[in-house]
Amino acid sequence: MKDKTSEVLILKAAKTVFIKKGMDGARMQEIADEAGINKALLHYYYRSKQQLFEAVFFNAFSLLAPQINYILNDDSSVEEKIIKFTENYISFVSQHPYLPNFVIQEINRNPDFASKFKGNSNLPNLEKFKIQVSDEVKKGLIKPINAEQLFINIISLCVFPFVGSPLIKTIGIIDDERFTQIIDERKTHVADFIINSIKI
Known part of the structure; x- marks a missing residue:
């Protein structure tokens, strides 16, 4: 046993x-x-190592997903959601930097990998977020934008530095210490960039 x-x-x-x-x-x-x-x-x-890696991944995912779901479905404004999402997501991935690359490698290697998420009750639900973005656009609070596009923009800006860290370090001639500082700064920089892009 x-x-x-x-x-x-x-x-x-x-x-x-x-x-x-x-x-x-x-x-x-x-x-x-x-x-x-x-x-x-x-x-x-x-x-196998693959089986162990998947166990580590899904263990981490089970910790991150509820946080993301809570942020997307609470009663805060779109702007507040963006701030909380970037702070939580970047902080979490900083502690689990292997996650983004693993997901990309697995999807490229095994397209059926994404199907393992199906039926997961913690899988982030965008429905309330989409309705809220649409409402704030109608009220003139933010510029016209598709909620899915907005979410993809947020995720992309949060994830890429982790996936592209070797390239970023080489092009920018950045050492590990400075890269860690940059990641920490992005917790607020990404939110500011996104919010300024949709502000009226």
């Missing part, structure tokens, strides 16, 4: 190694060493 404590320990160790090495660079032996267990026991819980 699998022990829940051991499984939590393995997931924590795997997250640590994946953050340091990424999906391709991580080795099962490293994860076993980090967890303080032997490789055979690790394979008893997770047969």
Whole structure:
């Protein structure tokens, strides 16, 4: 029988190694060493690195999705939602920087990966956000914009620096310390940029 404590320990160790090495660079032996267990026991819980990575990913997703859902469906204004979304999303991905690349790699490698999200009750629901954007446009509070396009703009500006970090560091000649500062600054810069683009 699998022990829940051991499984939590393995997931924590795997997250640590994946953050340091990424999906391709991580080795099962490293994860076993980090967890303080032997490789055979690790394979008893997770047969492959892919299976373990997916477990780490969906564990992280289960923490992020409710936060995003709450923001999208609370009673705050569109502007307040943008501010809270960028702050929460960038803060979370800063702690789980392997997530964006993993999703992109998996979708490119396995188009059916997205189907694993179906039926997830925590999957962000955009319906209220779409209605709210439409209402604020009609009231003249924000410029005419499609809610889906607005959401894609927000997500894109939040995600790209993590996905494109090697390119950004090379082109900008930025070291890791400065890059971390830039990511932290984007918690407010992205929100300001988006809000100014839709303000009347």
